[in-house]
Amino acid sequence: MKSFFKLPLHYQILIALIVGSILGMLLKPPVATPGDIDGKVTVANGDYVLEETGPNGRSYFTRTIKATPEEADKQMAELERRFAAVAEVIKANPGQSAYTYDVTDPSVQLITERGGITIRYVRDQEGKQAITNIKAGSPEELAEKYPGWMDFYNRESDDWRHMLIFIAKAVGDIFLNLLKMVTIPLIVTSLISGVTGLGSSSQLGRMFGKTLLYYLCTSILAIATGVLMVNLINPGEGAILPGGGEVVAGQEESLGGVFLGLVDQLIPTNIVHALSAANFLSIIFFSILFGVFTIYAGGETAAFITKMVNAGFEVMMRMTMAIIHLAPIGVLAFMYYATATQGLDIFITLSWYMLTVFLALLVHAAVVLPLILKFVAKTSPLAFAQAMSPALMTAFSTASSNATLPLTITSVEQRAGVSNKVSSFVLPLGATINMDGTALYEAVAVLFIAQATPGIDLSLADQILVAITALLASVGAAGIPHAGLVMMAIVLQAVGLPLEAQGIIIAVDRVLDMCRTTVNVWSDSCGCAVIDRIEKTGSDSAGEAVLIAET
Secondary structure, eight states: OHHHHHSOHHHHHHHHHHHHHHHHHHSSOOOBOOOOEEEEEEEETTEEEEEEEOGGGOEEEEEEEOOOGGGHHHHHHHHHHHOHHHHHHHHHSTTOSEEEEEEEEEEEEEEEETTEEEEEEEEEETTEEEEEEEEESSHHHHHHHOGGGHHHHHHHTTOHHHHHHHHHHHHHHHHHHHHHHHHHHHHHHHHHHHHHHHOSHHHHHHHHHHHHHHHHHHHHHHHHHHHHHHHHHOTTTTOOOOSOOOOOSOTTOOHHHHHHHHHHHHSOSOHHHHHHTTOHHHHHHHHHHHHHHHHHHOHHHHHHHHHHHHHHHHHHHHHHHHHHTTHHHHHHHHHHHHHHHOOHHHHHHTHHHHHHHHHHHHHIIIIIHHHHHHHTSOOOHHHHHHHHHHHHHHHHHHOOHHHHHHHHHHIIIIITOOOHHHHHHHHHHHHHHOOHHHHHHHHHHHHHHHHHSTTOOOOHHHHHHHHHHHHHHHHHTTTSTTHHHHHHHHHHHHTTOOTTHHHHHGGGHHHHHHHHHHHHHHHHHHHHHHHHHHHHHHTTOOOOOOOOOOO
16 A cells, blocks of 8 residues: 555556446446336327336336427427337327337436436337436435336345445545635636736736637637547437437527626626635636736735735645645545446447547547647647646546646646746636537537437538537636536527437436546646747747656
8 A cells, every 4th residue: 555655646546547447347236127117108189108117007207299280290200319119119000099119128227326316217119229317306206206216216225335336426526625625726826926927917918819829729620520520420320319308408598698698707796706606717807907916016015915925826736735645535436436327328329429529539639739739839748648647537537627727737837847827827717718628529419419310411501500609609608507518508509409419418428528528628738838838939948848757
């Protein structure tokens, strides 16, 4: 054990990531079977009512597909998209008021956590797989809404492996909360220290313009990569999407509304409230203004504030480093939780979609951004990736770029040799508005849904609209709760796709979120190296940043 803690931090985190994943696979809750289940669909008043019942007539699953007679074609297309096997039975026997279909090889997995109860219900319908996530906030709610599942819940909830998942999630959340605890004071002291260190507002303006240009270029390249990959692989062609989709978020959002909200958040009416609510745009804006007017104040006032802020920044860095040493424990807990709660069935169903997202993210992270590092930042991509590895692996396990920000700042400055005046400005701004991985993911998801939806064929103009909307929404959705889902809803609405498709692919969102968050942090880090190189060249102190190896 002592030898483990003597290893460099990035090796400790890597080992924790691997061990957590293996333990999650070995100790995940068992997959059970609810017994024989019969499927039936009845047609009443133009609606298709699906019901699956088990022993003693207990209802395990119900779903109603509504449509008026004038929308019969649209209704059948929706049934084909969500319940393809049921649609085939109906089309094979037209005119009936009731149909039966086979439910074979049903399997069920119970997932319990602080947020509630999830029952993952997987079965075959005439050879076609259907997956439904049944959710309840408490056992009482489950008994009220889904009484048929109570016997299964009571039987499975006592399994000790569910307690392990609960403990792992709690330990991971403690680590995440520690990181969040230092994030805001670290951003404030780091930003003000960096701005006052520039010495003039004109230097700040130039750096701001260069940073935004970098963010815009990499986001466009990321989305282009995603769109190209979707058209090469065609993951939605012939795909049978799982049933049970529902609108998760963003049904009432528009791109204009998102940007109005962005402007509202930019200028805080109450900075104390902005700090308590963790409104990063407000905090960044106020901190930059405070630093600029500290420069304008000059004299003893500027000297006093600069000294105080630098001292605060040093204290926060020491506190951050102490918390970072707990990263292997937090990463192990998160990876155990993620692996133990993700079923293989949904991955098989959406495998081509996941592969497309993963390959697109890989091309952007392992080809596009390294080329920018090599030829613009004049830095070795491999050496820089090694320097950033603690932050990247933590981003992967926690799926939170904001929570990873303290680790990103320390890795960039202490391991990659980037100056504080650059990192303190580029990284907080990037964690808020630069989301290469998220923009790429949303574009791929929407195009996949379009390919898998009967009767939808997006033209080149529609795909360009998806790309532009994804780019704009990735910036505008920064301060919105569930930003990724809201952003997806905006893009889906832009090309007229059903919002219920959110619920279909949300089942694999956790794994893909881990991947795209890692790309987001990697892009922000590369931006630091690029801006640092440009700043050094512009000030006649050209030279590559020296990567500091961890001892």
